[in-house]
Amino acid sequence: MRPRSTRRRLLGGLAAFLIAVTGLVTVAAQPAQAAAGFTVSGSRILDANGNTFVMRGVNHAHTWYQDRTPQALADIKALGANTVRVVLGSGQRWGPDNAANVSAVITQCKANRLICVLEVHDTTGYGEQAGAATLAQAVDYWISIKSALAGQERYVILNIGNEPYGNTNAAGWVADTKDAIVRLRAAGFEHSIMVDAPNWGQDWSFTMRDNAASVFAADPQRNTIFSVHMYGVFDTAAEINDYLGRFITAGLPIVVGEFGHNHSDGDPDEDTILATAQARGIGYLGWSWSGNGGGVEYLDMVTGFNAAALTSWGQRLFNGANGIKATSREASVFGGVQPTTPATSPPTSPPVSPTPSASTPPPTGKACTATYTVGGQWGGGFQGAVTVKAGNAAIASWTVTWTWPSGQRFTNTWNATVTTSGDAVTARNAPYNGALAAGASTSWGFTASSTGTNTAPTVTCAAA
Template identity: 55%
Template sequence: MMKRLVLAGVTALAVGASIMTFTRPADAAVGLHVSGRDVVEANGQTFVMRGINHPHVWFPGQTSSFADIKAAGANTVRVVLGSGKRWGPSDDVATVVALCKQNRLICVLEVHDTTGYGEESAAASLDEAVDYWNGHKDALIGHESYVIINIGNEPIGNTDPGQWTAATSAAVRKMRSNGFQHLLMIDGPNWGQDWTNTMRDNARTVWNADSRRNLVFSIHMYSVYNSAVTIRSYFDAFRAMNLPLVVGEFGWRFNPNEVDDQAILAEAQARGLGWLAWSWSGNSDPILDMTVNFDPDQLTTFGQRIVNGANGLKATAREATIYSGVNPTPTTPSTSPSVSPSVSPSVSPTAGTRGCTATYSIVNQWPGGFQGEVRVTAGSSAINGWTVTWTFANGQRISQAWSATVNSDGSNVTARNASYNGSLAPGASTTFGFIAAWNGTNSAPTALCAAN
């Protein structure tokens, strides 16, 4: 969490759209991973983080909070840890992971000592944070379906935020060279708020530094994000780049010109973006606590908004399928082709026929083959099943598919939901993917969606 709320102007968010992502085929994924703009589980099911930050390093005895956060409706908990540079050290990583799993929560683990590096003299560097993770590798390897590693909290202050790109790229490469295959969460500079747009403008560079292409970028929204326009603009920028984004921390509008939490919740729900509210209790600024003295029966105004609000936890959170017993075995690609596109992959127009829309995109392409993805989004009402159809114009042929039952009749393709992703809340999305062959031309067809 930011120890002070930075008031700063936000420049216009204008970026060139680039829908292509160099995502590895699904057989390269281990546990939680990225598909397009989504975080998905090992089985291909989209997972949208809905959770709460817990300041564990300062209150290590509050272990009952994991159960209380779950009972509040969360599917994720972001756990504050210390590397020993400023706080901690948190040497109970294995215990924390066990608590998350025991309470059926996805665990986002973060090193807090990096907060404000470059401006805060006592802060740890991202490189030092990686050393902490490497020291606890035994507690983390093998838990890739349950744990997301947030390398360092708010790793750069307002002094020289431009150093963020090189430092973050180096940290990601070091994590991978140390053998970590986890989904990595990447915080922005400017005490997490990225008001200089450094993360926004350099996210692709950091993405390309990851050999696994398995990152989710995290924006912290406090006083800089005091209007729906500013919030939408930042979200739009990452959507245009087709890069995954989550709101890793945010507060609420408790004074005029403070953070517009209701816009964050509404926009995140409409776009299928994850969020993690700050914090369960014990914050140095009590206005941002969701409970009084860690008592789940004493929700603050903010807590009521997060837990029981229209776009809050109980209304929108869905438990990870790794805990629910839903564990489909989708057909996934059997090879990891070297991606060297000779043409620019494209995206079909979004189209719908009844109750849902579908967007077809080419996310990887190589000579003779490509990986496609279709995003299905419910309309203004919930749906309990969907069917997507399209017609290939250039003789493309699907050989493998996952997260949907896909049948072809010549050029005509029909895809129906799997057992675990047919029910979608209003505005919610899911994706399915496939591998196909092409020759000569690979135009993107218009995909039509109908709710069952």
């Protein structure tokens, strides 16, 4: 997304899309060598544990709103996201965000159990936007802050540059992208690398689509993810399904790195984007949390960085059909690992100290305990977490139950399959966090409403 301005669309783009007959070449997409973090296998993205990971998240404009980042990440997580794409400046137009700055962002992402996609925004619209950085300059920046990224491959995906070509000489994207990937690998980066499409990210010329296989093959680690931005060019179901489907058929990983419910260059079909992504196991990252200007303020998900003030776009993305709340699953690399700091509550009041409830006694044999804590409260709501711990024997699954004592009700949950009937709550493990070794633990979280009284329930845990 280009900040504080509108994007342009070439008049021939839609026609070119509809008459295109060139397809992607199917390639073997297994990693060429073991990686320390994320890898790709065919069209799937795998986390460091080898489990499929599907991005469900949003973009946050960190480089312009750095003081907002800690609370924004906590609020994004509280609404159910598993990924955040973070805008950085490399110094050509914004920033630079130095190694210490980036290291702090990564720490905050990990504390909130969010996968961190880091992107350089200065490349936006190169060749058409005055002052835009080249991909080579973006690589120089990544190398300059390598100290912040080394060892973070389990939690960080490196998005080389945002929308790195405009509509001018988009064909140059191919060679420049290959060169950028090769330089990063030669510099020792083992992260999954994400590459944005040209044409302001929308690839109406199909430059990325038709050259994706050769770009992927240029990566010595075969660990490159492709990202398309879907705005006005993608205003019909046929266009969306055709574009994404070609990557899946070719066995190449694709994500929708940005999209919106409206735009000055046309009206994106966000319902089809969400439905197709869910049906095909494709990640998506909506643009953007808050702070848009230049006439595209309608792309804010919350008003004024206030998580309690979701816009219509925010409601659609987080709470609508095929949205984040219904489909997001936390990366398994966080299973059983407690965050270094708790996710904070929305900013309407300060957080309170966690208050554990009564939990079941220490188990023997195949059993578990469940401990309920409140991490923050605000007017009419609160955020909490439940930690499940196996007893003296390994368990394959767990079920936590309780009865709300004060009429509380969930507004969002993550990392568990939760059902309710009146005050009765039943939470079962997700597919990736049910199996626990003896003494091991995992956590699931939630936000909920309350009506003045917020008595902690007594929880029980059953294991199998």
